[in-house]
Amino acid sequence: MLLVFISFIITIVYKYQQKQNAYFKDIETLKATHENTLLQSQLEIQEQTFQNISREIHDNIGLKLTLAKLHLNTLNYADTNKVMIQVNDSVMMIGEAINNLSDISRSMSSEIILNNGLIKALEFETIQLTKTGMYKINFSATGNPVFMDNDTELVLFRIVQEVLNNIVKHAFASTIDINLHYNTVLLSMEIKDNGIGFYPNNAQAGTGLQNIKKRTSLLKGNLAINSRPDIGTLIKIEIPLHENNTAK
Amino acid sequence: MYTLNNAVFWVGTGFMFISFITAVLIPKSSRPYMKRFFLYPLLALLVSINSICGRILLLYPSNLFFNIQSYLFLVDLFFWCCFFSVILNNKKDSDKIKALFIITFFVAVYLLFFNKVDKRNLHIGALSAICKTVFCVFFFYKLFKNLYYQNILKEPVFWIVTGLIFSSSLLLPFYGLNSYIKAQFPPLISSNIFSVSNMLIIIMHLFFMKAYLCTIQVHKA
Numbered sequence: 001m002l003l004v005f006i007s008f009i010i011t012i013v014y015k016y017q018q019k020q021n022a023y024f025k026d027i028e029t030l031k032a033t034h035e036n037t038l039l040q041s042q043l044e045i046q047e048q049t050f051q052n053i054s055r056e057i058h059d060n061i062g063l064k065l066t067l068a069k070l071h072l073n074t075l076n077y078a079d080t081n082k083v084m085i086q087v088n089d090s091v092m093m094i095g096e097a098i099n100n101l102s103d104i105s106r107s108m109s110s111e112i113i114l115n116n117g118l119i120k121a122l123e124f125e126t127i128q129l130t131k132t133g134m135y136k137i138n139f140s141a142t143g144n145p146v147f148m149d150n151d152t153e154l155v156l157f158r159i160v161q162e163v164l165n166n167i168v169k170h171a172f173a174s175t176i177d178i179n180l181h182y183n184t185v186l187l188s189m190e191i192k193d194n195g196i197g198f199y200p201n202n203a204q205a206g207t208g209l210q211n212i213k214k215r216t217s218l219l220k221g222n223l224a225i226n227s228r229p230d231i232g233t234l235i236k237i238e239i240p241l242h243e244n245n246t247a248k
Numbered sequence: 249m250y251t252l253n254n255a256v257f258w259v260g261t262g263f264m265f266i267s268f269i270t271a272v273l274i275p276k277s278s279r280p281y282m283k284r285f286f287l288y289p290l291l292a293l294l295v296s297i298n299s300i301c302g303r304i305l306l307l308y309p310s311n312l313f314f315n316i317q318s319y320l321f322l323v324d325l326f327f328w329c330c331f332f333s334v335i336l337n338n339k340k341d342s343d344k345i346k347a348l349f350i351i352t353f354f355v356a357v358y359l360l361f362f363n364k365v366d367k368r369n370l371h372i373g374a375l376s377a378i379c380k381t382v383f384c385v386f387f388f389y390k391l392f393k394n395l396y397y398q399n400i401l402k403e404p405v406f407w408i409v410t411g412l413i414f415s416s417s418l419l420l421p422f423y424g425l426n427s428y429i430k431a432q433f434p435p436l437i438s439s440n441i442f443s444v445s446n447m448l449i450i451i452m453h454l455f456f457m458k459a460y461l462c463t464i465q466v467h468k469a
Contacts (some may be wrong), residue, residue: 004449005414012388012410013401020395 008105038151041218043119044211056104061097068093104126118153119145120182122160126178129164136175146241152219156189156239159215163191163235166208171195171233187239194232200225212237219243253443255302260446260453264289265304267453274460279456281334282463288327289453295320299410315360317369322356325349325376328412331381334406345383352379367426374423384413404459411455415448418435 075083090208112121119141126137150155160178169175173195181188209225212235216223219239229232271286298320300314329349333342352375359371387409391400400406422429422445429438 002417010409016392016400017397019392023395152265 037218041155041215043160046189048211052208053104056100061104064097064100065094068097073162077123088113096186102238106235113153113157114150117145117147118156121153121157122178122180125157125161125164126176132155134187135173138176139178141180141182143180145180145182146187148187148241152239153218156187159237160189160191161210162215164211166194167191167193167233169208171197182241185189185241187241189237189239190234192232197229197231197233200227203209251270253439253446254326256443256450257296257299257304260450261293261300263450263453264293264296267456270457270460272279274463279463281331282404283421284370285331285408288324288331288435291324291327292449292453295324300369314369317370318356318360321369321372321376322353323372325352325356325379328383331408332387335409337396338389338390342388344386348382349378352376370423370426375425377420380412380416380469381420384409388413389454404462407455407459407462409460411452414455415452418448419445 034189071086071093073091076088077083109225112124116124122141126139129135130137164176167176171193173193174236175194177190177192179190179192181190183232213223216237216239220243221239224236225233259439268286268289271282271289274282295317298313298316301307302310302316302324315358326349329345336342336345356372359375384394391397391406397403397406422442429441432438433441
């Protein structure tokens with residue numbers, strides 16, 4: 001009887017340890033998968049950043065510098081007044097190109113997030129977009145802002161950049177409202193535009209929308225897209241703070 | 249007469265006393281469920297003293313002995329219900345344990361007051377043993393499902409529940425077959441057979457002592 005019972009104890013302990021080892025293995029695998037996804041996402045963000053830099057340099061700065069070079073190449077030294085105007089224009093264009101370069105550098109770099117946090121970075125982003133003169137942007141942050149770890153804030157920042165990029169590319173909007181609301185457990189982010197809208201269920205998810213979805217799920221958040229043609233689009237993202245918060 | 253059974257009884261009572269003293273003295277801060285665990289050896293000691301007074305020393309009538317024994321079995325079951333409710337640490341699971349206890353309690357009340365059977369302490373004991381075995385099986389099921397502890401060998405609760413399932417599952421045939429054994433075997437043999445049931449209780453207390461040792465190790469760590 002005792003022998004049977006000793007075997008019972010040994011079996012229980014052995015099976016328990018076996019199950020526990022399997023559980024720890026599962027956790028390790030999950031952790032590795034999560035880290036892998038995070039790394040992949042970071043690589044994607046990096047790749048996209050490079051693409052944006054390349055596009056900006058080609059379409060904006062390159063154009064300005066080419067124009068400046070054209071002005072300087074076609075200088076007619078006989079006409080001093082025209083030379084002065086052309087040189088001044090060139091200086092102005094080179095100055096604008098330098099400013100643009102500096103803006104791109106700040107917009108693409110994660111330094112702004114590291115130094116100033118998500119809210120300041122978003123404010124800067126909205127100012128940049130307002131400068132184009134095509135949009136009226138209302139930005140607000142309510143509740144008690146919580147600092148999240150840099151990686152999380154960077155992913156959130158890239159999500160907003162992606163949404164704004166989509167608005168610029170497809171929405172034909174004139175007004176954009178961005179609201180961040182922090183409560184004790186959630187960061188709730190709403191980005192609303194008055195553009196042409198779309199049927200979210202019918203829309204084929206492009207790379208931009210896919211990236212937004214992927215990055216939101218990476219932060220264990222929820223994404224809701226509310227849109228109808230001619231009414232505009234409201235994108236609502238909720239991120240749990242306790243799972244992404246390793247307070248600074 | 250029946251020296252083996254009586255000897256085992258006295259030794260068992262001694263074990264329960266040591267178990268009670270140890271349970272009172274051990275540091276309990278590391279495991280909250282150990283705070284009131286000393287009540288169980290105390291209860292077992294009372295059951296044992298009742299048996300000595302009522303059965304060996306014949307200090308009071310057997311009917312009174314059976315009744316006291318039955319009530320003590322019910323209190324014992326209530327203790328285990330509270331203990332499992334605490335260790336399962338989950339309201340839903342605790343409710344299941346409480347529900348099973350309430351059902352068993354009503355069946356026991358029926359057996360005690362409405363179904364006047366002889367030696368009702370054996371019926372209540374069997375019922376209580378079934379209920380405790382179910383508690384233990386449920387605990388092991390939850391233990392495997394939720395993997396509460398990193399090293400179960402160092403967990404006092406593992407040794408307590410193992411000791412309990414050992415005694416309650418093996419005591420069940422002794423309660424159930426009491427009349428049969430007494431009818432089939434001569435008094436000396438049957439008494440010696442029943443001494444095994446007391447040995448089971450001693451072994452259960454040995455498991456509890458192992459649990460106390462774990463508590464001391466955990467406290468030192």
